[in-house]
Every structure is written in structure tokens, then in C-alpha cells.
Amino acid sequence: MNHIENLTRYIANFVDELSKSGLTDVVISPGSRSTPLAMTFAEHPDIKEWIVLDERSAAYFGLGLAKQTKRPVALVCSSGTAAANYFPAIVEAHQSRVPLLALTADRPHELRDVGAPQAIDQIKLFGDYVKSFHEMALPESIPSMLQYARTRAARAANEALTGNAGPVHLNFPFREPLIPDFSLENLWGEPLQEPYTIWHEGQKRLSDSFMKQFAAKLSSFKKGVIVCGPQVKEELAEAVSLLAESFGLPIIADPLSQVRTGEHATNNIIEGYDAFLRNEKVRNALKPDYILRFGAMPVSKAYLFYVKDHIDVNQYVVEHHEGYREPVGNPTEFILADSVSFCSDLLEEAPTIIAEDNEWLAQWKQMNEVVKKHIAKVADGSLTEGEAVKTLVEIIPDNSSLYVGNSMAIRDVDTFLMTSKKKLTLLANRGANGIDGMVSSGVGAAASGQPVTLLLGDLSFYHDMNGLLTAKHYNLNITILVVNNNGGGIFSFLPQASNEKHFEALFGTPLHIEFQKAIDMYGGSYYNPTTAMELKEALQSSYKEKGLSVVEVKTDRTDNFHWHKKLWSGIEHEILKTVME
Amino acid sequence: MNHIENLTRYIANFVDELSKSGLTDVVISPGSRSTPLAMTFAEHPDIKEWIVLDERSAAYFGLGLAKQTKRPVALVCSSGTAAANYFPAIVEAHQSRVPLLALTADRPHELRDVGAPQAIDQIKLFGDYVKSFHEMALPESIPSMLQYARTRAARAANEALTGNAGPVHLNFPFREPLIPDFSLENLWGEPLQEPYTIWHEGQKRLSDSFMKQFAAKLSSFKKGVIVCGPQVKEELAEAVSLLAESFGLPIIADPLSQVRTGEHATNNIIEGYDAFLRNEKVRNALKPDYILRFGAMPVSKAYLFYVKDHIDVNQYVVEHHEGYREPVGNPTEFILADSVSFCSDLLEEAPTIIAEDNEWLAQWKQMNEVVKKHIAKVADGSLTEGEAVKTLVEIIPDNSSLYVGNSMAIRDVDTFLMTSKKKLTLLANRGANGIDGMVSSGVGAAASGQPVTLLLGDLSFYHDMNGLLTAKHYNLNITILVVNNNGGGIFSFLPQASNEKHFEALFGTPLHIEFQKAIDMYGGSYYNPTTAMELKEALQSSYKEKGLSVVEVKTDRTDNFHWHKKLWSGIEHEILKTVME
Incomplete structure (x- = not known):
């Protein structure tokens, strides 16, 4: 031939x-x-x-x-x-x-x-x-x-x-010439109905005897914590909620766990841990007997400190297939099993059901309520970074996806995304946590037809502005909320911030560019709200529009740092004074 | 410590x-x-x-x-x-x-x-x-x-x-904490005047007896061609010119050979070979006895065919250190020696000096003159892509660098860059010939303080628009000439162009964006000349300005294809009719 x-x-x-x-x-x-x-x-x-x-x-x-x-x-x-x-x-x-x-x-x-x-x-x-x-x-x-x-x-x-x-x-x-001839008969090969190879993949499931022993062991402890880190299996939310309710355990639920929002029971979900685990006394008071984690390590650095502080705690990490995701270095039992089956198997074997209203759970819930109260108060109408993210997660449409950028964006979502009945898919590039490729990632998600909101900072937006071309080219529906603090906002929270000589050049790195011009070039709608109300309106109209809309909220890095500090110290103060006394 | x-x-x-x-x-x-x-x-x-x-x-x-x-x-x-x-x-x-x-x-x-x-x-x-x-x-x-x-x-x-x-x-x-303490005494170590290690690298030089034999061998041939491909050694121009004059040989000089322009003798330099070697009859008529190449393979595809047509020709490829750059697959002798020393050593050993005005050289020069005449006629005042590049290479300042993009840009420079006394440094990313990273490459060259002109197409400009930020940030002096044919112009010259169903979507790939907005965002001056005269003026004022200037010439892909075809067939026709008859 x-x-x-x-x-x-x-x-x-x-x-x-x-x-x-x-x-x-x-x-x-x-x-x-x-x-x-x-x-x-x-x-x-x-x-x-x-x-x-x-x-x-x-x-x-x-x-x-x-x-x-x-x-x-x-x-x-x-x-x-x-x-x-x-x-x-x-x-x-x-x-x-x-x-x-x-x-x-x-x-x-x-x-x-x-x-x-x-x-x-x-x-x-x-x-x-x-x-x-x-x-x-x-x-x-x-x-x-x-x-x-x-x-x-x-x-x-x-x-x-x-x-x-x-x-x-x-x-x-490939050798030249490179152009195929699509006029050939039977171009796509034999008209097989079935694929040429079919793959059936089983799930990892531990033996009944192991599960019995494991359930007995957990039941012998008073204080357990379920942790749901970043993971993508939708069914985990339901399974883990039932498990937590039966065992009377709090669920530390990362924003990317797909567990914070949805129709499942959310009574035991603790979403404010990042705020209160910042305090060492609180971490000590909440020392658990064991931690049972699904998914990757949560985004929260406070949670990392919580694990680090308790090296003698039993830590169980569930992986569907394989992997070693234990960055703290604590002793760990790895459980290689499908997370959802594992939850239901464990539930089945649980010899005793612990009362839901135990003191351990109550303590977590009480602290969580303090955080929620303070977060609720945030709304003073001005448009801080926190306020922007809080507004976004409040009004983001049901049955949509939120793609979250790294650095400050994911941390603010961690702080402000509260449990709700909305069905949201939370996406992020938390494999390597880069700020690169975010626009294209969000636009790619939108290419599925699912409504997508992309939240990210100005450096991340700049890094992949090229990604906007594809949104324009295919008229994809995406709302991008850019929190523009003119530089690397997260560095204000790091020790580098104290170095006056080199900070702004090496870490602050302001861009000093007007994104509106690029957005105009790529044919997107542009909004620049300056109050929470304007932001709400901007987001709402962006969701009604077809194609690309970019909502830019301009903030100040130093103000933002102090604003967050104030929020956290308010929470810390109240928890130390009321819950911990 | x-x-x-x-x-x-x-x-x-x-x-x-x-x-x-x-x-x-x-x-x-x-x-x-x-x-x-x-x-x-x-x-x-x-x-x-x-x-x-x-x-x-x-x-x-x-x-x-x-x-x-x-x-x-x-x-x-x-x-x-x-x-x-x-x-x-x-x-x-x-x-x-x-x-x-x-x-x-x-x-x-x-x-x-x-x-x-x-x-x-x-x-x-x-x-x-x-x-x-x-x-x-x-x-x-x-x-x-x-x-x-x-x-x-x-x-x-x-x-x-x-x-x-x-x-x-x-x-x-690195472990945390990460911030160094620059207040330490003797921060930079012992105040050594000398570097800690010093490297002395010798040049590869072949033995006198080899050179004598090699010179004798070359002298026994009538028809030799010296080829200078892309290379960066400035001194080669002088050395290779002397060699060519003594042996009475034409020099096929790639635009990136640093040999086309400068103070050295340019009598034997053939810059129009890409046009006339397109014709098979011409390639046959110009069959050499040997090819002596310095640097990488030239950009010209016509030259590639020229080598391919003559598998029985002695081919010598000079490499300073090592490497195998012979993509044709012809038999080859590799000469691992410093190119400049090699030229002077060869000259010294040459037993006979061939007269400058031999018929072989005359034939090359005659064809080259036809090309130069046609190129000179190009100037009809309209602003084709060829005209734009021709205007650029004519008025680019002495003692400056021209960074050339891949795809059409380098090919047009190959066509239009004629020998001159100007001292130009020609730069390009011809290792992998990507269209990526070009803006940053040009801006990086400009960071040396040397005046830089960057010539590239619209896809390449788009691919690395992010690179403009650095030009803005440091107010670097660079003139960027963007030839915008709204898509991948080179594909119009390839067989893919004949596929009506898929061509425009997969290969034409028009961007449909107005770069002026991005250039405005990055604080650059913007020019959009529509005639050769306006282009000349735009380039001249851009060279007088500080900072970033972008000159955009908008052209049409199809017109451009036909324009080039017409130029080449005009040249071919005249050469076949006059020189070859």
C-alpha cells in the first residue's frame, strides 16, 4: 500500500x-x-x-x-x-x-x-x-x-x-507527505460496535475481618476527627456524613473535598477550622485520639500545625489506589481502599454507635459557630478581598463549578466557603499549586458546557492571559473574578514581608497594568465593582451573559493583610474568652 | 553554626x-x-x-x-x-x-x-x-x-x-526559615581576588600534515562551494571571505551566519541562493565538486534540495567542538576544528591560488545579480510582507541586533537581507525553531544595552505577549516589527493549504485580535503604517524613542503567498532565459 x-x-x-x-x-x-x-x-x-x-x-x-x-x-x-x-x-x-x-x-x-x-x-x-x-x-x-x-x-x-x-x-x-486521504473506503476501520479492548477495573476493598477490627479500634477511642482533603469523588460527601453522624465525629472539610456543599447532611461539617486552629492553645485543647483522612492534605496551614503538634495521635490516611501523601512525617497507617466503600463497610462493622451530641463534637461545633458568626459580620459593604470572595461564594449559581486559583484565592475560599445545599464542584490545580495556566484551566472546564466561575489573583491572571483567546474563539461561558492587589498578595503574610530593602522588588512585584485593555482585546465584558453591592450585581449580570466576563476587584495588599489579621484575631479572642475558658 | x-x-x-x-x-x-x-x-x-x-x-x-x-x-x-x-x-x-x-x-x-x-x-x-x-x-x-x-x-x-x-x-x-542575614561579617567569603577555579579551554586544530593534504585535495577540484550556516562567531566573516577569495569560491551565506553584513570583503557572498536554487535545472547546473560548510544547516529549503540532489558530492562540515548536523543523510566528512583557525590554516597550506574570476564563481554571481535586481524592484510603495522586511533591513541602524522570529520572518530575512557594510548581529531561536518565547528573547537581548529590533509574525507575537511586561518594567529599548497576516502565514506555502475543509481552522488559525490594546496596556508606542514610506518613518521614530515601540504591518496571507510566488517565478524565468540558456 x-x-x-x-x-x-x-x-x-x-x-x-x-x-x-x-x-x-x-x-x-x-x-x-x-x-x-x-x-x-x-x-x-x-x-x-x-x-x-x-x-x-x-x-x-x-x-x-x-x-x-x-x-x-x-x-x-x-x-x-x-x-x-x-x-x-x-x-x-x-x-x-x-x-x-x-x-x-x-x-x-x-x-x-x-x-x-x-x-x-x-x-x-x-x-x-x-x-x-x-x-x-x-x-x-x-x-x-x-x-x-x-x-x-x-x-x-x-x-x-x-x-x-x-x-x-x-x-x-511522521514522514512527508503528511496529508491523509479521507476519501478512502472504510476509513474508520472495521465497523466494530464494541471497542477493541475493554477495561474492567475493580475497587480496593479490605477484608471483613480487617474492617471489624478497625471499627472496634475506632470505637474504643473517644476523640476522632474525620478529615476530607482535596478529592474529586462526589459520592464521598454522603458516605462520610453518615459515618461522622454515627461515630459522632467532626469532619474537617477542605473546600476542595466536595464535602462542604451539597444535599448531604452537613451537621458535623466544620468549615472554620483554619481560623481557630491557628491558635496553639486551641490545637492542644482539640488534641484527638485519631485522625481519619480522605483525600490529599488540606490547604490549611493551621491544620498542618494541628497534625504536627500531635505526633502521638493515630493517623489513618485512605487512598483509593496508592500514594504517600503525609507531609508532616507523623506515624501513619495507610489504608488503600475505595473511600466510599470504606465508609459504608466501616459503618456496617461499627459495634457501637456513639451519641451524636457528645462533648468532643460539641466543642468543635461551638468553635465553628464563633468563626461563622465573625465571617457573617464581615459584610460591612466595603470591598475587601475577603468580602469579594464571600460575596462570590454566596451568589455563585447552583449546579456550577468554581475553579479556584492558588496562593490567596484558595485560602480565601477556605475561609469563606460555608456549607450550603448548593451543588458546587470545586476545582483547583493543587497538584503542584502553580499560579500558571489558571485561565486556560478555567476556560477548559467551561468547555464542558458546565457554568464555570474562575477566581484568581492578578499575577495568576497575568501569567496565563493567553488563555482568554480560547474563551473568545469559542464564545465559552465563563465568569472570571480577578482579585487585583497589584502583586503577590500572599507574600505580605510571609516573613519576607519584613525585609524592606528587597520586598517590593522580589516579592511584592506589582504589575501596574490595566487588565481592562486585554479583556477588551479578547472581547470580554468587563466589570470593576468597588462595593460589595456592585460586585453582587456585576456577578449576577455576568452569569446572565454568554461568553467571557471578567470582574476585577482592585484591592490593596497591605490593607488586605491587616484585614485578615483582624478577622483572625477577633475569632481567636472570642474563642479563647468564651469556648476555652 | x-x-x-x-x-x-x-x-x-x-x-x-x-x-x-x-x-x-x-x-x-x-x-x-x-x-x-x-x-x-x-x-x-x-x-x-x-x-x-x-x-x-x-x-x-x-x-x-x-x-x-x-x-x-x-x-x-x-x-x-x-x-x-x-x-x-x-x-x-x-x-x-x-x-x-x-x-x-x-x-x-x-x-x-x-x-x-x-x-x-x-x-x-x-x-x-x-x-x-x-x-x-x-x-x-x-x-x-x-x-x-x-x-x-x-x-x-x-x-x-x-x-x-x-x-x-x-x-x-532549602529548609525554612528562608531569609538570609546580610549583616553577617565577611558575607561574601574570603576576599579572594582570583576566582576559585579558572578554566582554560584550548581550540581544536588539525595537524599541519592533515591541513596540507586537505588543501591539496580541495585545490584539485574546480567547483567548490563554501556554506556559512547559522553560527555566532563574529571572526568567521573575515576568515571565510579571505578563504573564498583565494580559492575563488562562492559563499552561500545564511542570514544568521553573521557573514552577510559587516566590514569584511563581501565580493564572493551569494545571498540570493534561496530564490534560484528553487529550480531543479539550476541546482543541476550548479552541481559542485565539494561543499565546505561552517555552522548549522542554512534556513533555506532550496539549499537543502541542492544538497539532496548531489549525494555524490564531497561534503565537509566544520564543527568547533562536536555535533552531527547533517540532516540530508549524504556522505560527509566532519571536521572538528575551530572554524576561524581552520580557515587561516587552510589558506596557509593552499598550494595554488585559483583565479578569482573563474567561470564557476561567475555563474553564481550572475544568478545572484538577477535575484538582487528583482529584489530591488520590489519597492513599488505598497506594503507587502516582503516589502516590510526589505524596508526593515535597509534602515535598521548600524551596530545593532536584529532578532528574527521563526516561520515566515526568518525566511523573509533570508530573502531580503543583502550584503552591506553595516555591523549587524543576527539572532534567532533556530535550535528548535519554535514560535514561542520570541518577545522575551528579543527583550532579553535588549537588556544587554545593545539596540535590538525584533521581527516576528502575529502568532509568535501573541504566543509570548507576556514578554512585553519586562520591556515595560525596565523601560528597555526595543523596536518590534509585527507582520500581522492574522494567522499562520507559512501554512499557505505548504500542501495543507489545498485542503479547503480543514485548512482555516487547523492551519490558518486567525487570531482576530487588535494588538494595539495589549501594547497600550504595556505602555508601548504603537505604529500601524500602511505604506512603505510610512513604515520607514515609523521605524525611524521608533529608533529615536526610548522604551518599547511596536510597529504593526497588517497584511493578507493569500496575497502574501501569491506575491512571493510571483517574485520567485520572475527570478526563475529570467535566470532560465538569460543565465542558463
Whole structure:
């Protein structure tokens, strides 16, 4: 068979099998070498292609879309530094367990490492940050090679999803000419109804005898704490609430645990821990017998100190598949089991049910109420950073997603997101906690069709302003709330702030730019509210609009630091005076 | 000694030794973990720090500065995806042999791979793309460890420069607290006048007997071609001109060879080869006996075909140190020797001097004159892409640098940059030929103080618009000429252009944005000339201004394609009719 037919059938079978394996979206960055993949994806009837020019943004767009949909998303780019631009998002996908397929086009073997243009060594380009790497064979269309293309496609899509999800990298050598011939008969291969390979993955579940013993052990303790860190399994909220109610335990629920909001019972959920665990006396008073954690470590540094202070406490960390997420260094029992089944199995084996209104739980709830009271009082009409975030989480629509930036944004959401019946999906890039790629991540999530609000700071917004192009290009519905304190706000909270000589240049790093001009360039609506009421109105109209809206709240870094300090010391003062006395 | 003193002295000795080893510039991206490095660099009296927020841009800024100065430039960033953002520029630095030092801050060992925030595996993060990687020890200030810090600094700076230059990566684990104490006595270590280590690097030079034989061999041929591909050694121009004159040979001089312009003799320089080597008959007529190439493969695809057509020709490729840059696959003799010494050694040994006005050279010159005549006629006052580039290279100031973007920009410079007495430094990112990082590369070159003009297309400009922030922040003098054909102009020249269904979406990729708004945001002057005369005036006033100026020339992709085709077919027609008949 000739070159074009080999190329066409090989890639068509590959792409078709990806579709059969559940892939619905591909993010394509323009290039010449990637023509066979790009054109075949565009031609396939069941895959939606998104064209994103900046490959760094493209990979983050794919990451956001994959986070939102929990399906693998493919990335296609040309050879050279194009592929290297995927690296930050690949790292984040690895760290936060998101299924991505990086499909990089490459020069064929005879044009590698010989000084040919746009040829770099793409073998294992992303090192250990991908779950697997495979160098694809040159296109051939004999039956065994079409089977190979199909199995590799199915395998990549499924590998990205099984166990801890993550990125997979396939590198494609292509010779010229690069243009497939879509007029070939039976282009998409044999009209199989079934996928070529099917993957059935079991869940990890501990034995009945272990669960019996474990339940007995927990029941022998008085003071337990359930911790729900960042995790994406929706069903955990219901399962863990039932468990907490039966055992009479508080749930420390990270904003990214998907446990703070929703229809499940929220009586035992403690959302104000970050404020009151800042105080050492409080941490000592709340010393637990054991901690049972689901998900990653919470965002809260106060919680980290809480664990650190109690090295002698039994700590159990539940992982669905595998992983070692215990940054404190305390002794830990790792429980490798599906979190939801684990909760129900534990509940079933629990020999005694502890009364709900025990003193231990009451103490947590009482402190939490103090925090909630102070947070409620925040509303004085001015527009501090805290007020902005509080307003946002209050009026964000039901059945929508909130994508939260790193640095101050996630910390403010931790402080201000209270339990509610709203069904919110909380997303963030907490694998590596970078401020990069946030706009594209949010826009990618919005590409799923789900309404998305992106909350982030000015440095993070600047870092990935390129991401706005895709929102414009596809008229995607997204509301972006930029809290602009003209620089790195979080550094005001760190010891670096006391260094007058170097602080502003190295850490404060003000941008001094008017984002409105860029937003105008990308055809977005722009709002610049200066009061809480104006912010509310701006957000509400942004939610009614189609396309991109950016709401910018301008604040002051120093004011913000003092405002937070005041809030926390008010809470601390009242807790020490009333609850702790 | 206490933690702060260990940290301070260790890093101060490291930084001081970098300075003693010739490092003058560091590019710092803000972060917390990198505080010891960032503050110490800022404190050092002899190192200039540049704060660049987007790490991708930061690394390209460093690349541009290092290309311009030929000195190593250090990059400092925090842990996590910050470091991953360096990857594209690290790849380019590796491919185009530019000395860079990536100094990445990391969490200490006990906080790695345990789910701690902003901690990723940074060991060998850049794979084989760095010349060396070293994981630094934790800071200590006993004398042996200060010596270690000094030797590692000297070694990194020198390793980046020796042999084929390239990037070096050092990873620094840091424990909190992170703030150094600059009040310590004898902060910068022993006041040594000399660097701690000094490196003397010899040049590769072939034996007299080899040179005698080689010269005799070349003299036995009638038809030789000297090719100067992309290379950075300024002295080559003079040396290779003398050689060419003595042997009576044409010099095919790539625009990035630093040979087209300058005070040296340019009689034998052929700059129009890309136009006339497009024709197969011409390539056959110009079949050489041997090719002697210095530098990388030229940009011109026509030249590539010329080599490909003549597999039986003796091909000699000169490399200063090592490398295999022969993408055609023809038989080749590699000559590992310093190019300038090689030229003079060859000249010395040449047994016979071939007359300058031989028929072979005359034929090349005659064709070149036809090209020059057609190029000269281009000036019809309208503002095509070709006209824009032609105008730029005509009026670009003497003693300045032209940083050329990839894709169409470098090809138009190849076509329109004629020999002249102007001293121009031609820079480009032709290691991996990416369109990414170009703005930052140009701005980085401008940070050297040398006047810089950056020429690039709209996709490339968009890709790294973030780079403009640094020009604004430091009020750097740079003129950027953006040729905006609203999309990927080069694809109109490729076979993809014939695919009506997918072309515009996958390859044409129009941006449809008004750059003027972004330029306004970054405080640049903006010009939008519509005639050649207006362009001339715009460029001239931009050169008189301080700071950032952007000159945007809006063109049409399809017109541009036809315009180039017409130019080339005009040249082809005349050459076939007159020179070849």
C-alpha cells in the first residue's frame, strides 16, 4: 500500500479507537508535522476538536476540561518546543491525578539528532511525569499494524484513567507527505460496535475481618476527627456524613473535598477550622485520639500545625489506589481502599454507635459557630478581598463549578466557603499549586458546557492571559473574578514581608497594568465593582451573559493583610474568652 | 553554626563565585522557596537582577540576553511548575548552544513526594536537555561546604560555556526559615581576588600534515562551494571571505551566519541562493565538486534540495567542538576544528591560488545579480510582507541586533537581507525553531544595552505577549516589527493549504485580535503604517524613542503567498532565459 494510505488508515484506526474508548475531546495546537493527527481528529464525527494556539495554554485547557469531565482529553501538537510547552500542565496532571493524553508529532528517525529543523529528542520528554510513554511505530496499514494502532489508543485512554489517573505520552514519527486521504473506503476501520479492548477495573476493598477490627479500634477511642482533603469523588460527601453522624465525629472539610456543599447532611461539617486552629492553645485543647483522612492534605496551614503538634495521635490516611501523601512525617497507617466503600463497610462493622451530641463534637461545633458568626459580620459593604470572595461564594449559581486559583484565592475560599445545599464542584490545580495556566484551566472546564466561575489573583491572571483567546474563539461561558492587589498578595503574610530593602522588588512585584485593555482585546465584558453591592450585581449580570466576563476587584495588599489579621484575631479572642475558658 | 548563618554563607559564597566566574545577570521569578537565592543575588553588588514573573518568559529572556552577550545568564525560580515553565527555553538553549544556568529552589528531602505543597520531583527535571545536573547539598557553612558551593558555582558557569555551550541545572533544597542575614561579617567569603577555579579551554586544530593534504585535495577540484550556516562567531566573516577569495569560491551565506553584513570583503557572498536554487535545472547546473560548510544547516529549503540532489558530492562540515548536523543523510566528512583557525590554516597550506574570476564563481554571481535586481524592484510603495522586511533591513541602524522570529520572518530575512557594510548581529531561536518565547528573547537581548529590533509574525507575537511586561518594567529599548497576516502565514506555502475543509481552522488559525490594546496596556508606542514610506518613518521614530515601540504591518496571507510566488517565478524565468540558456 502507498504512503498516504498507510498514514491515513493507521491514524484513522488510532483516532477511532480513542473515540470508542471514551475520548470525546481533543485540544489541537497548529503545526505542520502533526497534520495527520490534527486533520484526522477534525474529520472524526464523534470527537470535538478545540484549537488552542499556545501549547502551554492548550495543555492547561485540556487539564481543566479533563478535571471537569473526569474523562481523558487528548492534546495534539507539532514537534519541537511545542511539546515542551506542555510540561507544566503534564506535571500538574501527574500530581493531581488527571487523565491526559499527550500525542506529540515527531520527525521520523532518520531526521532526528542530525540538525534537521524543529527536531528535538522527544523520547520520554516528560520524564517520570507520565504514567507511560510509548514511541509509536511509523504508519503502516497491514492488519497487524492497524490492530497495534487500536490497542495503543485503547491502552493509552484507559491507562490514563485506571488507578491514580494521570497523563500518558505517545510520540508519533511522521514522514512527508503528511496529508491523509479521507476519501478512502472504510476509513474508520472495521465497523466494530464494541471497542477493541475493554477495561474492567475493580475497587480496593479490605477484608471483613480487617474492617471489624478497625471499627472496634475506632470505637474504643473517644476523640476522632474525620478529615476530607482535596478529592474529586462526589459520592464521598454522603458516605462520610453518615459515618461522622454515627461515630459522632467532626469532619474537617477542605473546600476542595466536595464535602462542604451539597444535599448531604452537613451537621458535623466544620468549615472554620483554619481560623481557630491557628491558635496553639486551641490545637492542644482539640488534641484527638485519631485522625481519619480522605483525600490529599488540606490547604490549611493551621491544620498542618494541628497534625504536627500531635505526633502521638493515630493517623489513618485512605487512598483509593496508592500514594504517600503525609507531609508532616507523623506515624501513619495507610489504608488503600475505595473511600466510599470504606465508609459504608466501616459503618456496617461499627459495634457501637456513639451519641451524636457528645462533648468532643460539641466543642468543635461551638468553635465553628464563633468563626461563622465573625465571617457573617464581615459584610460591612466595603470591598475587601475577603468580602469579594464571600460575596462570590454566596451568589455563585447552583449546579456550577468554581475553579479556584492558588496562593490567596484558595485560602480565601477556605475561609469563606460555608456549607450550603448548593451543588458546587470545586476545582483547583493543587497538584503542584502553580499560579500558571489558571485561565486556560478555567476556560477548559467551561468547555464542558458546565457554568464555570474562575477566581484568581492578578499575577495568576497575568501569567496565563493567553488563555482568554480560547474563551473568545469559542464564545465559552465563563465568569472570571480577578482579585487585583497589584502583586503577590500572599507574600505580605510571609516573613519576607519584613525585609524592606528587597520586598517590593522580589516579592511584592506589582504589575501596574490595566487588565481592562486585554479583556477588551479578547472581547470580554468587563466589570470593576468597588462595593460589595456592585460586585453582587456585576456577578449576577455576568452569569446572565454568554461568553467571557471578567470582574476585577482592585484591592490593596497591605490593607488586605491587616484585614485578615483582624478577622483572625477577633475569632481567636472570642474563642479563647468564651469556648476555652 | 545556626541555620540562618549556614544558609547565608553557603548561598553568598555560591553567588559570589558565580560573579567571579563571569556571571553578570540573573533572571529571577518571584517565589517563596527561592528566597535565599533571590535575595542574595539582589544583594550582590556585581550582579544585575531582572525580575520576570512568567517563568517561561523569564527563561527566554535569559536566553536572549545570553545569546546577545555570549555570557552565561542565571535563572532563579521557586519549586513546582515554575521550574517546568523553563523547559521550552532550556530545550532551545540546548539545541542552539546557549549558556544558561537554571537554579531551581526545591523543598528539602523530607518534604519530597509526601504530598507537601508545591513539591514536585525536580531531580533531572530537564532530562538530557542540560549539559549537567547537580542536586546541591543542604546549606552548611563549614569551610569544606563553602568551598563546595564555590566550586559548584564556578563549575556550572564554566560548564555552560565550554565546548558546545548549553544549559546547566542546579537544584537547591532549602529548609525554612528562608531569609538570609546580610549583616553577617565577611558575607561574601574570603576576599579572594582570583576566582576559585579558572578554566582554560584550548581550540581544536588539525595537524599541519592533515591541513596540507586537505588543501591539496580541495585545490584539485574546480567547483567548490563554501556554506556559512547559522553560527555566532563574529571572526568567521573575515576568515571565510579571505578563504573564498583565494580559492575563488562562492559563499552561500545564511542570514544568521553573521557573514552577510559587516566590514569584511563581501565580493564572493551569494545571498540570493534561496530564490534560484528553487529550480531543479539550476541546482543541476550548479552541481559542485565539494561543499565546505561552517555552522548549522542554512534556513533555506532550496539549499537543502541542492544538497539532496548531489549525494555524490564531497561534503565537509566544520564543527568547533562536536555535533552531527547533517540532516540530508549524504556522505560527509566532519571536521572538528575551530572554524576561524581552520580557515587561516587552510589558506596557509593552499598550494595554488585559483583565479578569482573563474567561470564557476561567475555563474553564481550572475544568478545572484538577477535575484538582487528583482529584489530591488520590489519597492513599488505598497506594503507587502516582503516589502516590510526589505524596508526593515535597509534602515535598521548600524551596530545593532536584529532578532528574527521563526516561520515566515526568518525566511523573509533570508530573502531580503543583502550584503552591506553595516555591523549587524543576527539572532534567532533556530535550535528548535519554535514560535514561542520570541518577545522575551528579543527583550532579553535588549537588556544587554545593545539596540535590538525584533521581527516576528502575529502568532509568535501573541504566543509570548507576556514578554512585553519586562520591556515595560525596565523601560528597555526595543523596536518590534509585527507582520500581522492574522494567522499562520507559512501554512499557505505548504500542501495543507489545498485542503479547503480543514485548512482555516487547523492551519490558518486567525487570531482576530487588535494588538494595539495589549501594547497600550504595556505602555508601548504603537505604529500601524500602511505604506512603505510610512513604515520607514515609523521605524525611524521608533529608533529615536526610548522604551518599547511596536510597529504593526497588517497584511493578507493569500496575497502574501501569491506575491512571493510571483517574485520567485520572475527570478526563475529570467535566470532560465538569460543565465542558463
